[in-house]
Amino acid sequence: MxxxxxxxxxxxxxxxxxxxxxxxxxxxxxxxxxxxxxxxxxxxxxxxxxxxxxxxxxxxxxxxxxxxxxxxxxxxxxxxxxxxxxxxxxxxxxxxxxxxxxxxxxxxxxxxxxxxxxxxxxxxxxxxxxxxxxxxxxxxxxxxxxxxxxxxxxxxxxxxxxxxxxxxxxxxxxxxxxxxxxxxxxxxxxxxxxxxxxxxxxxxxxxxxxxxxxxxxxxxxxxxxxxxxxxxxxxxxxxxxxxxxxxxxxxxxxxxxxxxxxxxxxxxxxxxRTLEVRMERHCHNATEIANYLEGHAAVSKVNYTGLPSHPDFYISSKQMRHPGAIMSIELKGGLQAGVKMMDRLQLCTRTVSLGTCDTLLCHPASMTHYGVPKEQRERYGITDGLIRMSIGMENVQDILIDLEQSLKGL
Structure with a gap:
């Protein structure tokens, strides 16, 4: 012992x-x-x-x-x-x-x-x-x-x-x-x-x-x-x-x-007891997915501090071992594109919360930040078209396949 x-x-x-x-x-x-x-x-x-x-x-x-x-x-x-x-x-x-x-x-x-x-x-x-x-x-x-x-x-x-x-x-x-x-x-x-x-x-x-x-x-x-x-x-x-x-x-x-x-x-x-091994897999998957989404035609912006394009890239790298497993994206098609994407998901889970073994997607404006006035939300960068993603531990290729089919044509 x-x-x-x-x-x-x-x-x-x-x-x-x-x-x-x-x-x-x-x-x-x-x-x-x-x-x-x-x-x-x-x-x-x-x-x-x-x-x-x-x-x-x-x-x-x-x-x-x-x-x-x-x-x-x-x-x-x-x-x-x-x-x-x-x-x-x-x-x-x-x-x-x-x-x-x-x-x-x-x-x-x-x-x-x-x-x-x-x-x-x-x-x-x-x-x-x-x-x-x-x-x-x-x-x-x-x-x-x-x-x-x-x-x-x-x-x-x-x-x-x-x-x-x-x-x-x-x-x-x-x-x-x-x-x-x-x-x-x-x-x-x-x-x-x-x-x-x-x-x-x-x-x-x-x-x-x-x-x-x-x-x-x-x-x-x-x-x-x-x-x-x-x-x-x-x-x-x-x-x-x-x-x-x-x-x-x-x-x-x-x-x-x-x-x-x-x-x-x-x-x-x-x-x-398994925090480190879980976070290593979460973070590995998140890095690959952020890089994929940054180049996607349907996505106008990826909020992930592991990307050099993010304004807080330096601060994140200074105080964090890794940027983590949470990101959010802005879709070019706004709210309607976000609804379509969420409805098409097959592997990833539509729900609030984050940090579980499976990949979770939510729409903050109508879920986690529903009680925050729209004007205030938007001033803070939480627009109607923002999708938050908690990247899970699935095989990353399966997550990518699901995101690709859900974003197709948006």
Whole structure:
């Protein structure tokens, strides 16, 4: 059995073994601890646990052994090879949530109060955008949206508004696949004393590690590549300030009730064990498909940062191991061409979400970003004719055949 102190030299070894502790009954894999509550040997032990004098589980809304392995595994992957300011291996704390949106809610409500503002950028995940537009203003928290690919604009916003408390990044962004420079933006934010949070869902810890560039918090929708099989919804909130994560963040998490459940945590653990090998295949396929689509007569634009023609090619190559498996395309025929293409698909799957083993296509304007006003969507680059593609692990030739027949004559 691998031990926690084993000096892992590779990402997959870490992904398989990190966070695992031997079950008392010697199960090979961590069991599904399907228990709402946990018992104590004595009343005194219960008191020690509630007062935090003794480590132990109390109630699954507050923590569960199956959650713990998932949390430790994700935290270990985000920190693999990353050091703190003193040159020591970075240690972080993760809280497993019922969804990515639950994780984002804990991030915002544990850090922000009425009067605070968030500085963010164009083309965010639709749920994040709607949270900033429709929920946070009612709590007295506002969002300032700026093109953060322009560092001058980012600094101007920070100078102009001292109420900005947090910089919130999503890179690559959904669904235009825009990238922002995590390192430079974090340096800038720190000059002004701001918190930096980053949604790392598209990239995963295998392709990008925002903690390496000094961010304070990372969130994921674990539903996507971390799970990898479309079997469970989940989210995670990770922070480098252990005291904050164990106090303010943990209390917010517990009181909001956004915790995961043991079965979904179990599915996530097993999905993460194969993250590296899955991402390698996803990325290989995505590169071939992006190159194919860039030269296709029906396609006016391919948003994929692995193409030298993409304006964020340099930033992506600077901070990511590989550009990833998500791209979006603009069809010359607009909305009607997009409808025809989607209807013709035979191998690829028509659905929302992303990060599963099969190739998934969706139409953001009518699906993931339906709740974002049309004018706002288009200003962010999410047009009616945009198709988002999550490239799967099928044999790439089969994906290409399906795309070719679906695009024929458009």
């Amino acid at each position: 691998a031990k926690k102190e084993f000096p892992y030299t590779g990402f997959t070894s870490l992904a398989i073994h990190a966070g695992h502790e031997q079950d008392p009954n010697y199960a090979h894999l961590t069991p599904i601890y399907a228990s709402s509550t946990f018992v104590y040997d004595t009343a005194e032990q219960g008191m020690r646990r509630f007062s935090k004098q003794e480590e132990g589980y109390i109630y699954s809304r507050w923590g569960n052994p199956t959650f713990t392995e998932a949390e430790k595994k994700i935290a270990a992957m985000e920190c693999f090879g990353v050091t703190d300011a003193g040159g020591r291996p970075l240690v972080t704390k993760a809280l497993l949530h019922a969804s990515g949106m639950a994780a984002i809610t804990t991030l915002f409500l544990s850090n922000l109060k009425a009067g605070d503002k968030i500085l963010s950028h164009y083309s965010l995940y639709g749920g994040s955008q709607e949270m900033m537009d429709k929920i946070l203003p009612g709590l007295g928290i506002e969002a300032v949206i700026v093109d953060l690919r322009d560092l001058n604009k980012a600094e101007a916003a920070l100078k102009a508004d001292p109420q900005i408390k947090m910089m919130y990044l999503e890179t690559p962004a959904n669904p235009t696949v825009q990238c922002v420079d995590i390192e430079e933006l974090t340096k800038l934010a720190k000059q002004y004393g701001k918190i930096v949070a980053c949604d790392n869902t598209f990239a995963t810890p295998y392709l990008q590690q925002p903690f390496r560039f000094g961010v304070d918090f990372i969130i994921h929708s674990t539903t996507k590549f971390l799970n990898g099989h479309g079997t469970a919804v989940g989210g995670v909130f990770i922070g480098r300030d252990i005291e904050f994560m164990n106090t303010r963040a943990a209390k917010t998490y517990q009181l909001l009730g956004g915790n995961s459940n043991p079965f979904d945590a179990f599915l996530l653990i097993n999905g993460m």
